[in-house]
Amino acid sequence: MEDFQYGKFDSSNQPPPLLVKHLQNDIMVATASQKLCFFRLFPIIFHDIVDQLPSFIVYKVLREIVDLILSCPFRRKWLHTLGELCETFHEMMLSHFPDKMTPKVHFIREYKHTISDFGPAVKQWCFRYEGKHSYFKKITVRTNNFKNIPKMLVTRYLLKQCLTFGHLARLQSSQYPVGIKKVRSTSFDLQMKDILLAHFNHIDFDNDLSQCNTLICGNVEYRRCGVHVIGLKPSHEQPVFAQIIMIIKKNEKWWLFVDILDTVCYDEKLSAWQIQSRAQHTLIDPNDLVHYHKGLDIYIVNSLSFISFASRLTLH
Structure with a gap:
């Protein structure tokens, strides 16, 4: 696990190393986003042994549940499938991990009714x-002051955000590039030049173009080599x-x-x-x-390229 290389986008949510004492106590010391990242990449990290785990079926059912719960928009016809998956997961937990039945395992059966009444669950998460x-939590530990933490959260932190946002140049523009430099004509091969000429009609490759390493547009971060979902196939929403x-x-x-994969x-x-590239x-x-x-990373497993994300996408 320590040798696994997280991608550029997932590295910000890379969980800390698991210690022996944590495994002995059946806990994982990490933030919620780090746990979600680890959960999503679990089959890729341990791809060589997951087939040998009798309880891996529990993960697969829970993964389908998470993909549905984090979907936005959420189709109403998915509610029946979500309800069946939650009941199956509850039964499998009783079968494989009867000693790990926490209240959250029971609450998961309520997602069907919660989403039916209040809409996509991702709109309500914390x-x-x-x-x-x-x-x-970091400040309270360092200062040894644990008074009125919720009050500080709703007052001081929001003031800190206002001060930070007021001095960020990126919020004054919808587009914020990082690492701008000129593009040389040698950066493009013949096929790439034909595509640019067809799109812009006329272009001077040595003077008209600039490039950047990172672009923040509409609060979304785009990086070179990053992967994004650009559409869904109408037939089966792939x-x-x-x-x-x-x-x-x-x-x-x-x-x-971009290179369409x-x-x-x-x-x-x-x-x-x-996925695979066809240039x-x-x-x-x-x-x-x-x-x-969100930008996605490519992971190589047995010389094949894979992309993992937790959500089910739909055209409607």
């Missing part, structure tokens, strides 16, 4: 509260992925020069999409990406 709360080759600017507008299949064992390049406006905004 990840942002957990993120803010972790900041104060995601279409694209990897960013370059982030270029012409006439004060930023464009994503071929989605081979969904690997049930790894709970991830297998099919195109230009995309970052404002047109509406299905799944």
Whole structure:
């Protein structure tokens, strides 16, 4: 596990190393986002042994539940499937882990009714509260002052955010590039130049284009080599992925020069999409990406490329 290399996007949520004392006490010391990242990548991290785990079926059922719960929008016809999965998970926990039946295992059977009454569960989660709360937990430990932590959370932290946001140049513009530099014509091969000429009609490759390493557009971060969902196939709503080759600017507008990846299949064992590149390049406006905004990383398993994310996407 310590040798596993997290991707650039997942590295910010990389959990700390598991210690022997944690395994002995059946706990994992990590934040909620770190646990979710570890849970999502669990089959990829331990891809060589997961088939040997008799209880791996419990993970697969829970993974389907998480993918549905984190979906937004959420189709009403998924409620029946979600209810059956939650009941199956509850039964499997009783069968495989009867000593680990916490209240949350029982509460999971209420998701069907909660989503039916109040809409997608992801709209009600408390990840942002957990993120803010972790900041104060560090302060309370260092200062040994544990008084009125919730009050500080709703007052002092919001004042800190206002001060921070007031001095951030990125919030004064919808687009915030990082690492801008000129593009040389040698950066493009003949096929890439043809695509740019077809899109812009006329272009001077040595003077008209700039590039950046990272672009924050609409509070979404785009990085070179990052993968994003650019659409869904209408027939079966299979995601279409694209990897960013370059982030270029012409006439004060930023464009994503991407390689559209071929989605081979969904690997049930790894709970991830297998993809491969066919060198099919195109230009995309970052404002047109509406299905799944977070950048994704590519992981190599047995010389094959996979992308993992926790959500079920839909066109409607």
